[in-house]
Structures are given as structure tokens and as C-alpha cells.
Amino acid sequence: MQTTQTLKQMIVGSWITQGIYVVAQLGIADLLKDSPKSYDELATKTGVNARSLYRLLRALASVGLFAEGGSGYFELTPLAEGLQSDHTDSLRGYAIKSGQTWEWLPWGNLFESVKTGKPMFKNIFGMERFDYLVNDPSAAKIYIQAISSFSDKQDTAIAAGYDFSSIHKLVEVAGGSGTLIASILKANLTMQGILFDLPHVVADAKPLIEGFGLQNRCQLVGGNFFESVPRGGDAYLFRYIIHDWDDERALIILKNCYQAMQPNSKLLLVEMIIPEGNEPFFGKLLDLQMLLNYGGRERTEAEYQVLLKTAGFSLTKIYPVAPPVSVIEAIRL
Numbered sequence: 001m002q003t004t005q006t007l008k009q010m011i012v013g014s015w016i017t018q019g020i021y022v023v024a025q026l027g028i029a030d031l032l033k034d035s036p037k038s039y040d041e042l043a044t045k046t047g048v049n050a051r052s053l054y055r056l057l058r059a060l061a062s063v064g065l066f067a068e069g070g071s072g073y074f075e076l077t078p079l080a081e082g083l084q085s086d087h088t089d090s091l092r093g094y095a096i097k098s099g100q101t102w103e104w105l106p107w108g109n110l111f112e113s114v115k116t117g118k119p120m121f122k123n124i125f126g127m128e129r130f131d132y133l134v135n136d137p138s139a140a141k142i143y144i145q146a147i148s149s150f151s152d153k154q155d156t157a158i159a160a161g162y163d164f165s166s167i168h169k170l171v172e173v174a175g176g177s178g179t180l181i182a183s184i185l186k187a188n189l190t191m192q193g194i195l196f197d198l199p200h201v202v203a204d205a206k207p208l209i210e211g212f213g214l215q216n217r218c219q220l221v222g223g224n225f226f227e228s229v230p231r232g233g234d235a236y237l238f239r240y241i242i243h244d245w246d247d248e249r250a251l252i253i254l255k256n257c258y259q260a261m262q263p264n265s266k267l268l269l270v271e272m273i274i275p276e277g278n279e280p281f282f283g284k285l286l287d288l289q290m291l292l293n294y295g296g297r298e299r300t301e302a303e304y305q306v307l308l309k310t311a312g313f314s315l316t317k318i319y320p321v322a323p324p325v326s327v328i329e330a331i332r333l
Helices: 002-011 013-026 039-046 050-061 092-098 101-116 121-125 129-135 137-161 179-187 199-211 247-260 282-293 301-311
Strands: 073-075 169-173 192-197 218-222 235-239 266-274 313-322 325-332
Touching: 002 013, 013 050, 013 092, 013 101, 039 050, 039 073, 092 101, 092 137, 101 121, 101 282, 121 129, 129 137, 137 179, 137 313, 137 325, 169 179, 169 247, 179 192, 179 199, 179 218, 179 235, 192 199, 199 218, 235 247, 247 301, 266 282, 266 301, 301 313, 301 325
Parallel strands: 169 192, 169 235, 192 218, 235 266
Antiparallel strands: 266 325, 313 325
């Protein structure tokens, strides 16, 4: 009987996802930060139907998100605290992303993706996912906030967990807003850096780099990694980039990097590495997200070894700096 109930809970997991999205969008966890509140008060503050909100909160309380006390009052649980905007480990942005049409609709096509081995996002929306985000600023904002909700917290762990002291010039490829290279430069005071991304992305990163006082140590360069990457670095850093692409396109990026590098230069990939066995690992589920939306994939250590060797690199060591994320170190042969 317990097995059946567990399976049923898994089957209706998408219902829970949508419920979490709604309370994240409404900011319910923020409203409950200081004290329990009645569903009537919460409904008034958020402008929604009181009885419907009660039914939603009751359902989420049944899976440990919020707790219902007497007279229709609800309070936070440790699980719900992660939906607060200012919580140290806030996932509110990630929950809001999970409720967007462009996020959940491809999952309704998982069967077709498994059948064909092809991503479904372009079939549904008429363009690749990254192009969709470029063309929809509001979606891009939600996406960036979601990714930042956990990637920004890894910056310090990566900067401290890998020894960057021997690197004189670090190039971060597709570095986005620049939070990671900024953390690394702040921890390594003699290092110079290059933040490389699409022109409009590095333009948006300029205020952050200047805000940290790094404008004289971090050059901003616009371009496309499918065409080339900047020369002159003795280490090239990619975070959550190679997993976005299938082997064919990943090799184009890596080979462009190879062409820009000197012999024995370092390549650093910040990625999840799929472990052997049946233990829970977020990367195994994220791998399906990559299949559906990007055509990319999460990889095992052996798969990274083959991919890197094909591009002209040798994998030297793996550093589990911020589990489940590791820094994969390789050198140019």
C-alpha cells in the first residue's frame, strides 16, 4: 500500500510543481515570514480568491510545504522557507521558472523526445530555446533570476575549492553577468580576466564588474563561441555551457577553445558528472531537461574523457567543489 501511495505521489508531481509556482509567484512565503496568517488575510494581500487559496495551501501543507494551524491559519515550514525571496538558499526564482509555459510545455512531449532522441522546444515554439529567451525579455529575466538563485551561491565555493593561484589570465567563456569570474578575481589579486559572451550580455555585465572595482583587471569581450573565443588566456573556464549541447556542437566550442589556447593551457568545465548506480542525483533528471529543451546532455566522467580527447584535451582531475557540481580540469595536448 505504501509503495502505491509513493508511486501515486510521483505521478502527480506536476500538480505539486504548479502549486509551488503559484505560491512562489504570489510571495506567500514572504508574507508568512514574521508570523502565521489566515488564508483570508493572505488572499486579501495577494488579490486572489480566498477559498481557492485555502485549498491550495491545504494541499501543499499535506506534502510538507506550509503547515495549517487552527482557524485557517498557515505558517512556514523549514521546506517553505526556501521560497522566501531573501532566504540564503532561496529557490523562489527557480519555482517561478518551473511554472512558465515555455518551461513545462515541452515536458508534455517527452515521449516524442525519447522516441526520436531530438529536443522538442523548437517544434513547439518555432525557435531554439536560447533564441526564444533573446526574443522574450520577460522570459529571459525569469530565466536569469532562476539560474542565479543557485549559481551565484556556487561562486564562492568554486573560487575557494579550486586552486586558481597559478593562473595569470583567466578567460570565462559565456560567463553571463560575470559573478563567477568576479569572485575568482577577488580571491586572486594578481590575476587578470576576460569575460566573453554575446555582445549584449557583456554590455549588461559591465555595471557588476565596475561595481566590484574590477574594470582594470577584467576585460569584456563580445562574440560567439561557435565562431571563436579570445586568445591570450592560460586557462579557459566554462560553467554550465558544454551540457547545453550535443557532442557535435560541444566539439565545435571546445575545438575553438583549443585553437585559442597555448600548449598546456588549462580547460576548466564546471558541470555535474553523472555517477554510476541508482542513487538520487539531480543531474539525472536535469539530463532529461537538456534532452527536451536544448538537445544537450549531462555526461559521465567517461563520456567527458572521450569528448575532451576528441577535442584535443586530456582530462587531468575532477574537483567536487560544490556538490553536485564539480570542476573538470583538462589540459591542451
